[in-house]
Amino acid sequence: MQPTSKPSGPHQGKNEPRLRSRTFTSMGTVVSLAVPAGPATSPQAAVDELEVAIAVVEQLFNGLDQTFSLYRPDSEASAMARGELALPDASADMRRLYVEASEWRRLTESAFTAERPDGVVDLAGIVKAHAIREAGTSLLALGLKDWCLNAGGDVLVDGSPTPGSLRPWLAGIVDPADRTTLLTAFPLVSIKRALATSGTSERGHHIWSAGLQTERAKEFRQVSVAAADIITADVLATAIMAGGARTLALATDRWDVDVLAVKNDGGLLATPGFRKLAAQNS
Amino acid sequence: MRLRAGISAALASAAILLVGWQAGSHVSDSNASAVTTSATGATGTTGGTGSTGSTGSTTNGTTGSGASGSTSGTAAGSSSSSGSGSGTGTSAKAGAAAKAGGTYAGTSVQTRFGTVQVQITVKAGVITDVTALHLTDNEQRSVQISSRAAPLLRSEVLSAQSANVQTIGGATVTSDAYLTSLQAALDAAHL
Numbered sequence: 152m153q154p155t156s157k158p159s160g161p162h163q164g165k166n167e168p169r170l171r172s173r174t175f176t177s178m179g180t181v182v183s184l185a186v187p188a189g190p191a192t193s194p195q196a197a198v199d200e201l202e203v204a205i206a207v208v209e210q211l212f213n214g215l216d217q218t219f220s221l222y223r224p225d226s227e228a229s230a231m232a233r234g235e236l237a238l239p240d241a242s243a244d245m246r247r248l249y250v251e252a253s254e255w256r257r258l259t260e261s262a263f264t265a266e267r268p269d270g271v272v273d274l275a276g277i278v279k280a281h282a283i284r285e286a287g288t289s290l291l292a293l294g295l296k297d298w299c300l301n302a303g304g305d306v307l308v309d310g311s312p313t314p315g316s317l318r319p320w321l322a323g324i325v326d327p328a329d330r331t332t333l334l335t336a337f338p339l340v341s342i343k344r345a346l347a348t349s350g351t352s353e354r355g356h357h358i359w360s361a362g363l364q365t366e367r368a369k370e371f372r373q374v375s376v377a378a379a380d381i382i383t384a385d386v387l388a389t390a391i392m393a394g395g396a397r398t399l400a401l402a403t404d405r406w407d408v409d410v411l412a413v414k415n416d417g418g419l420l421a422t423p424g425f426r427k428l429a430a431q432n433s
Numbered sequence: 434m435r436l437r438a439g440i441s442a443a444l445a446s447a448a449i450l451l452v453g454w455q456a457g458s459h460v461s462d463s464n465a466s467a468v469t470t471s472a473t474g475a476t477g478t479t480g481g482t483g484s485t486g487s488t489g490s491t492t493n494g495t496t497g498s499g500a501s502g503s504t505s506g507t508a509a510g511s512s513s514s515s516g517s518g519s520g521t522g523t524s525a526k527a528g529a530a531a532k533a534g535g536t537y538a539g540t541s542v543q544t545r546f547g548t549v550q551v552q553i554t555v556k557a558g559v560i561t562d563v564t565a566l567h568l569t570d571n572e573q574r575s576v577q578i579s580s581r582a583a584p585l586l587r588s589e590v591l592s593a594q595s596a597n598v599q600t601i602g603g604a605t606v607t608s609d610a611y612l613t614s615l616q617a618a619l620d621a622a623h624l
Contacts, residue, residue, distance in 0.1 A: 167597050172623035181611040183620045185599060279605070301616060304603035312599050325603035325615060333615070334587075336598050350604025373604055403581050410582050421585035
């Protein structure tokens, strides 16, 4: 899906890296892949590379959606939800992701869980991150060195928007109170090349948590986590949304992550990575 | 005669002193174990301080209770085993001089954040403060002690509004909401 008009957006400065991007719709959201526009000598080659890459990523996302979507009656996940298919009989993909989600449940002390209160297995909280991870592997296999993949606000990057430079991809973080403005920006360097955000402002309630629902779930309005990999970032963002301040402390203790949390009163909590950036910006 | 009496009196005093010293050291021993609890707790928190923050240790200092010891025990468990090693060293010193009070340096320990050495302040057998003497990263630079999230003022990040970003992170947008999102604007600009 391509927007038909150009909305007035962030200004593109003269020194800004020239990028090209392609988008598609999957998993109920929009996925976009951006790559540097490449040297002016061979613009056609760069475009073709992008077309191939986006096709591969789209196929991957749609394949996983067909297995894991609870919105598709014909999906494996829906068959399990209806009780027609037991987990031991499910596909290897389904079982693997379930095991991974269960491990995260243990690590986050149940703040993250892949089971709805009604007992239905719902891997929606992890499947998009899984798709991003797999897409990243595919892009690497395709030989792409510099790219930025954004799936509905969750971001994974590699390399730089300016090929051959040390300049990091810079990800803005949207203000949940006003989605047309940014709270801050975070440079996605190699040790933290994944950024995931969980919030109450979009997509309804896909966050469940064993015994942690209710008051704690209302503590934060939006939680962004930067980590070395997208699964860690995504799971911890979801877990902190569900588990509140206690899970936030657990996450910063146990994992090398940076967190920006927006409280319900609009106040911000930030780890040193986000605070340092704020200092640089000012 | 007088001299002899003086000598035996002196010996008696010495014996009493000795007994007293033994008793005292015994008391000091039990003090030591009492303090060890809080010292281990506090230092455990300090192990945690390397990874968590000073909030825990402040609480510990003011209460100095067994309860805080157990709380910080968890912190030590989650941080590193070297943290408890430091706890032993510190608590021994703290125990010996618990009555007098003062400040005592612990041994240096390795943490995820680099080398950490802590100092405790003891007043009347209660640890009142835990501070980091030495904290460096692998490049031997001093680093911020806490990875914990702390309040950040919006005014401190306002200038990020003008930052030239290449992508937008946020809570998952629906395909419909995407159309009016900043990410859509960026994607459109990069067509």
